[in-house]
Amino acid sequence: MRSALIQWLVSKCVADKRIHLLTADLGYSVVEPFQAAFAEQFINVGVAEQNMTGIAAGMASESLLPYTYSIGIFPTFRCAEQIRNDIDYHKLPVVTCTVGSGVAYGSLGYSHHAIQDISLMRSLPNMVIATPSDPEQVIEILNWHYDNPCPMYLRLHKAGEVSLVRESGLLDLGVMQQIYPDPAEISDIYTHKTCIIAVGFTAAKAAALVHKYTPHIPIYTVPLWGRPALNKIIDKAKGFQTIITVEDHVLEGGFGSYVMEGLAAFQESRVVIPFTLDSNVVGKVAKEQILLEPLFRKLESTLQGLAQVSGS
């Protein structure tokens, strides 16, 4: 996904020199193509996330298009006040790009685990949360933002994400895109009792389980959401009796919480089953697949149960 980001920036910057890529000294073997092609539009601010974010706000306030880049926690929590006051409050079109969502940097330890970042970013009223599920969706998201400039948090995984067979159509704020089996079997068999909404790169793994056990349950990606999209997301979700959410984030403040809060706020009574990282993942150091194993094991178990219940 991060390569998709850089490729998009390179291609877009050819014709639009408003685009600037700012990094807080991260992005080795990723950002170089942009740096090589557009040295004037590339700024390594050094290890200084607060300054990077303030600079980006200043540039955006003068009609430039800055993209800040770093590992999950650093350009979010470290500079939360700059994002809140300087970017979000002023509604400036800075894109805060992070890599290593969830526990992608599993063995690097808690300092590098982006498992509460959504909680922080989605509390900001103007911030669009972008959680692409495959590299193509990264491009679609960036194209959408280019046409709809606003504060945006682009939460990327790391590498190796597969391309999904997804619902086509123009991406927009709050639009969920259904994932189909590969090879595609688009049919009208889908139930309207239960749906699954998967955040970011978890969509691929979740979709494989869904298509194996409960192919009649539709599964969606949620590329563009956040407070500005709440009405639209809830409007879609309330069409189902049960909503299962999947994310590489803790429950507190994550997407599942977002859906539950939204339904409650709109006084819509639905069942929400959130599959998240357990809070006891904090402090655990292991490969990502090991840290994510409990999440997908529980999801698999639930789907197996649903497969045996007719009409779910």
Next chain:
Amino acid sequence: MTSASNEAAKKIRELSLRLVHKAKASHIGSALSIADLLAVMITAPDIFNLRSPDDPNRDRLLLSKGHACVALYSALCIKGFFNVDDLMTYGDDYSAFMNHASHHVPGVEISTGALGHALSIGCGKALAARSRGESWHTYVILSDGEMQEGSNWEALMFAAHHLLSNLTIIIDYNNLQSLTTVENTLSISPLEDKFKAFGWKVSSVAGHCHDELHQSLLEAKKCKYPYALIMKTIKGKGVSFMEERVEWHYKSPSDDELNKALLEIHGK
């Protein structure tokens, strides 16, 4: 001292006092501390080009010490960007004129209030101007206590590294912060040496002398390096019973205190 800047300084002080009195607001000491600076800037187009808040070629002024906003609002009112009636909504419920600098007020570039933000934003603006080959200048006014914020030192390094010659910062060095003096809280001395070590051109100036301010600001604008102007000031300047008194970081004047202060401001 020109008669125009002198009159502007009096007016900024008068309006600032009336605003905090009316709204029962804090921070009058901080506002009076920068009244002379703002008076010089708004009456010297060679230093500060601000004919219209929408002019793309205007110089940008960022008030990092946003708690001193009544001085900035008053200066912009004198510039004619809004009238006194609008200004006097300051402190009213839902007024655009909130008690820290608000970008919803014509002429205020950014909202501030949390310290340690505007210098980084100023760096971004200076970069933007340079990237487009535009000649406007960015000024950032910071407080002395605010220099205890680490983010400012990130930005200072950045501006020097990138040789942002179109950026000037002015430090309101009145040596009083929230609870006591800067020296007793967390010393920032020797500030001039620190700026030099960080690669900035730096000078100190008597912050209530209009001629010195004008001269230094001119030098700053023409300098080929980012420029730090350390402005030695008196918190509460112009009102004897407010000068160098920490309580005027918080208190608002009573009716009697307002009248006494206005008499002093107008030399009566």
